[in-house]
Amino acid sequence: MNEGDRVRFIVTNKLPEATTVHWHGLEVPLNMDGVPFISQPLIEPGQTFVYEYTVHQNGTFFYHCHMAMQEMMGMIGLFIIHPKQPYSPRVDKDFGLILQGWALLPNNPIPNSLAMEFNWLTINGKAGPATTPMIVKQGERVRLRIINLGMDHHPMHIHGNQFYVTGTEGGRAPESTWFPGNTVIVGVAQARDVEFDAIYAGHWMFHCHLPHHMMNQMLSMVGPMTQAGRGVQTGKGMEEGMGVIRQGHALSEDLAPGLGRGMGDSTEKERNTTNLAGPSPHLQQNTLSETNKKRVPGYPQDMFMIMDEEVAKPETYGLPPRWTASMMGMMTLVRVLPPDVYEEVQRRTREGIAEPPTGQPVQSPHKH
Known part of the structure; x- marks a missing residue:
């Protein structure tokens, strides 16, 4: 949506329990804030509540249920507000990433939302190697919008590139406050926007750098x-x-x-x-x-798995065989591709062609 829009959300509760929706970081009227009993009545099962307000901010925000257990079960989403005047410099690719943590008992698909220890760390609901690589054409400018609604802070690190931190959960930061780096800490309930020019071709990892989060708590409960x-x-x-x-x-x-x-x-x-x-x-x-x-x-010993075929999708085309052995936990890839490989991946994405990696190399012009 755009800065200045009047928005209306019609929320019908089909859960077996009451719920509400909070608009994290947005300046809205109190009766639209989504806090049970304080700003609105509960939305009981089968009931409908209408949220309506004007958005006068711009940047990366998010919404989530304000019932603790439901929030821990993943009721969250991005809320992007575009500015009246486009940001400068313009970006060519704009990605949204939601960081979360879960407690999963063996062979149990239902997270334990009461736990204080978390063993499954995800980006957009998936752990590596099941996360979807972000596809970028070499030379494009990229923005990553990262939000964290888990129980841990996450130092998010990119390989092979440097970025600038350009925004927070409070909106776009003045350019005079931008600072360079390759790791940014995204605290609980925070958002961080980072931008960079993708000038180096390659399959660049983007991941939380807490060691246990890189390995889903050492696979102590799953795998x-x-x-x-x-x-x-x-x-x-x-x-x-x-x-x-x-x-x-x-x-x-x-x-x-x-x-x-x-x-x-x-x-x-x-x-x-x-x-x-x-x-x-x-x-x-x-x-x-x-x-x-x-x-x-x-x-x-033996603590890695190769799952190339199981997680193959159009976005994994051209990755080297056994690439999945290095992908665990809160990890994904930013794939900066030469124009010909980029166009082939885009074609496969449009047509839904998913094949195991072929091992076609993507060369980078610089060395580390």
Whole structure:
């Protein structure tokens, strides 16, 4: 929508419980603010409530339910307001990214919204490698609009490029306040706009740089794992799966490290385990000798999966084989493509052609 528009949202509640909608960062009349009992009555199941107001701001905002459990279940969306006068410099590609965290028990598709430990970190509801790469033609100017409505702050980092932070959840920042970088912390309930010129061709990772968020909390609750001895194992309760210890000695035989990270001479005892219903076809065996395993204390043996075929989509065309092995957790790609490859990906996107990666290289003119 555009700055100055009069907007109307007709919200019909088809949930089995009451709800409301809050317009995060927007300056609206109190009775449109979406806070139960304080600014409006609850929207009970089957009821309809009309939100109507004039938007006089511009920038990256978002909306979300103001009922805590529903918010934790993902009731959130971007709310983009374009300015009366276009921003300068003009961008060619404009992407919206929503960061969230979830607590998932093994083989359970329903998140635990009461949990205080989170093991599944997503961008737009997907974790790498299932996230959709952002496709950019070399030479274009790019804007990433990033919002965070989870329980953790996220230092979002881009490879191979430098950007400027140009906006927050309060709107567009004056150009005199822009600052360069390649990592920006997006705090809880915050938005950050970053812009850059995509001059270097390549498949550039964009991800949270908290190590556990890069690996979905070390895959402690989902995906293939290994274990050593009698240590903490997968498939138990939430706290045990997260490695939370309430009593006992952290180095005891029962509680010593065992989440696929055997230490020292315990590594030869490791064996493949999984919380999947059967053997995982994606589990990749490492090629380290027993001697070399011992030289890498804590090395997470076998903790990567190749899923090229499972997540193939038009936007993954041309990625090298086994690219998915490096994509876990809160990760995605910004693919800066030469014009010919860009046009081919666009054609495949229009026609819905999805194939596993072919390994066609995309060369970058600079070196690191």
